[in-house]
Amino acid sequence: MRILSLFFLFITLSLESSSQTVSYHLSMPEPHTHYFHVDINLVRFSEDSVDIKMPVWAPGSYLVREFSKSVENFRLDNGSSKMINKNTWRIYPNGNSVKISYDVYAFEMSVRTSFLDESHAYINGTSLFMYIAEKKELPTTLEITPPAYWKKVSTSLERTSDKTFSYKAPDYDVLVDSPIEIGNHIEFHFDASGVKHNVAIYGKGNFEIEALKIDMAKIVESCTNVFGENPNKNYVFIIHNLTNGSGGLEHLSSTTLQVNRWGYQTGRNYESFLSLVAHEYFHLWNVKRIRPINLGPFDYDSENYTNLLWLCEGFTSYYDELLLKRAGYYDSEKYLRKLANTISRVENQPGNKLQPVTEASFHAWIKAYRPNENSKNTTISYYSKGALLANALDLIILENTNAEKNLDDVLRVLWNEYYKKQNRGFTDKEFQTAVEQVTGKKLDNFFLNTVSGVETIDYKTYFSYAGCELLDLNDGAENVKLGASTTIKNGRLMVTRVYHGTAAYNDGLYVNDEIVAINGYRVADNDMTTLVDNHKAGDVLTLTLSRDGIMTEIKVTLQNDKNVNYRIVPIDRPTEKQELIYKKWLSE
Ligand SMILES: [Zn+2]
Numbered sequence: 001m002r003i004l005s006l007f008f009l010f011i012t013l014s015l016e017s018s019s020q021t022v023s024y025h026l027s028m029p030e031p032h033t034h035y036f037h038v039d040i041n042l043v044r045f046s047e048d049s050v051d052i053k054m055p056v057w058a059p060g061s062y063l064v065r066e067f068s069k070s071v072e073n074f075r076l077d078n079g080s081s082k083m084i085n086k087n088t089w090r091i092y093p094n095g096n097s098v099k100i101s102y103d104v105y106a107f108e109m110s111v112r113t114s115f116l117d118e119s120h121a122y123i124n125g126t127s128l129f130m131y132i133a134e135k136k137e138l139p140t141t142l143e144i145t146p147p148a149y150w151k152k153v154s155t156s157l158e159r160t161s162d163k164t165f166s167y168k169a170p171d172y173d174v175l176v177d178s179p180i181e182i183g184n185h186i187e188f189h190f191d192a193s194g195v196k197h198n199v200a201i202y203g204k205g206n207f208e209i210e211a212l213k214i215d216m217a218k219i220v221e222s223c224t225n226v227f228g229e230n231p232n233k234n235y236v237f238i239i240h241n242l243t244n245g246s247g248g249l250e251h252l253s254s255t256t257l258q259v260n261r262w263g264y265q266t267g268r269n270y271e272s273f274l275s276l277v278a279h280e281y282f283h284l285w286n287v288k289r290i291r292p293i294n295l296g297p298f299d300y301d302s303e304n305y306t307n308l309l310w311l312c313e314g315f316t317s318y319y320d321e322l323l324l325k326r327a328g329y330y331d332s333e334k335y336l337r338k339l340a341n342t343i344s345r346v347e348n349q350p351g352n353k354l355q356p357v358t359e360a361s362f363h364a365w366i367k368a369y370r371p372n373e374n375s376k377n378t379t380i381s382y383y384s385k386g387a388l389l390a391n392a393l394d395l396i397i398l399e400n401t402n403a404e405k406n407l408d409d410v411l412r413v414l415w416n417e418y419y420k421k422q423n424r425g426f427t428d429k430e431f432q433t434a435v436e437q438v439t440g441k442k443l444d445n446f447f448l449n450t451v452s453g454v455e456t457i458d459y460k461t462y463f464s465y466a467g468c469e470l471l472d473l474n475d476g477a478e479n480v481k482l483g484a485s486t487t488i489k490n491g492r493l494m495v496t497r498v499y500h501g502t503a504a505y506n507d508g509l510y511v512n513d514e515i516v517a518i519n520g521y522r523v524a525d526n527d528m529t530t531l532v533d534n535h536k537a538g539d540v541l542t543l544t545l546s547r548d549g550i551m552t553e554i555k556v557t558l559q560n561d562k563n564v565n566y567r568i569v570p571i572d573r574p575t576e577k578q579e580l581i582y583k584k585w586l587s588e
Helices: 002-019 172-176 210-225 269-284 310-324 332-347 356-361 384-400 407-421 426-438 443-452 459-466 528-533 576-585
Strands: 021-027 035-043 052-055 071-076 080-083 088-093 097-107 115-117 120-123 140-145 152-155 163-167 180-182 186-192 196-203 234-242 247-250 254-260 469-471 486-489 491-498 513-516 540-547 550-557 567-568
Touching: 035 210, 071 088, 088 097, 140 172, 152 196, 152 407, 163 172, 180 196, 186 210, 196 210, 210 269, 210 310, 247 269, 254 269, 269 310, 310 332, 310 356, 310 384, 310 407, 332 384, 332 469, 332 491, 332 567, 356 384, 384 407, 384 426, 384 443, 384 459, 384 576, 407 426, 459 469, 459 576, 513 528
Parallel strands: 021 140, 196 234, 234 254
Antiparallel strands: 021 035, 035 097, 052 088, 071 097, 080 088, 115 120, 120 180, 140 163, 152 180, 186 196, 247 254, 469 567, 486 491, 491 513, 513 540, 540 550
8 A cells, every 4th residue: 555655656746747847938029128038937836836046157167157147027927936045036836837037138248148239139048047946857948039120040959840939958958058149140051070060140250151161161070080970960150250259158069159250361360260160169079078077967056166177178279279280271380389389378377387277177266267467376277288288198198009099089988988878977087097098008197296286297208209399499598577567558557467486576566556667767658678678687677666656666686587488399300100109190
């Protein structure tokens, strides 16, 4: 009897939960007000109360943004509600079905948020759609009602009707991981790697559709070749052409790119665009599917901590350039010059000696995404340092496997083992084990001292594997420097940064000081370098400053500029093995 009643209870509960539905309706009747209107219909929810939550962050962008701050007019069609914390509304419906309504103000043009004006609507789901606590796994539908004069909706969500803008998602995660562009934008498509790619371009710019089709297809194929397969049938690129656009955000089957509207002309700008395409597309594997254990399923309620953003973003940054080399957009010389510039940038940043990339990753929420004037002294980017660690590992693997394997093999091991076979994220230790498995060698020292520590990457050794030398063009030079960054503000030369270990730092120059004169000579505009460069190390300069409006003087003892300026240069007579590694590394 007891067993029987439990059995019936189980049946009742499963029937109830399987028949519960969550459907969203999105409208924007007055785009010029920047308000979206959202209705959520809950059907067959018999609980006395249900918690409705607004995410606090957008996956891929590691900052708590408090999206509930833009929510207004939260209400029910029957029943009552109260807020129980900053992003949770507890509702008490009268009956099993209820309609929740609210408005969201959306006027921040970024890939991480939503935006609405008279020209278009852009939706990044976590900033717009609330979820039902403990019910994120329920399938959802979404109906969009744009203003009559907007004819197009672009999204990777599965469309369920030819006549209306109706979509479905298997769960909340997919719903909000599918950005949506609405308006009268340009659309085109191309096929590559067996996947249909739709491209939605908002905003004027100097792009050429036929060139984009060819170049984006090349990038897609280069990315797919790394992994050997492409998990999508359809993929959507949403591109916003803006006056000051830069950046992108990855999603499961789509990406949003914000680019400079005039950045499509051949040359450096166009290469930056292609590199961004490669970066975000590469993410559909690395981070969206190959992922650290803490990055999915996501907790939308608070920070999701991981030590591995140097893999997610660093490896992706390594490949966004390497793949342009593989696809033929760079020659080896150009690629090596860009890589050497990244090394110089990382090694010249004081924070590189203080913050390991694992910590940079863990603290992304409070440091990388909340930089201040002292950040360069105390932090390092897990993008650029991560890319250099990826490069080091690539060369270590090539050396230890006689160029039979490279970093691609590590990504394929992670893809096959953790995404395809186990369908889960991996731990720090499992990631290291995958690298060691491909290398055929323990790498405890590398991971302990160079990844989790701040030991300088042994560039000279690693580049020697490929028959290359790392030369410092500044070696032997006796330039002096003050050690501060400045900007002209209202005609005044203002200090914006003071770097650890420099003359400016040691002798007490402050951020926000106005440098008025050096050794009694008025500093006009940007001629400070002239007044400093004419000296040598050990010379003492008198700086006349305005500090909070009060004139003051400090003495600064100049030091030699210790910054490096690297070049990577192939040696004259490489061994056969070095040549083999060089060719495999750079796909020559
Ligand atoms: Zn990225």
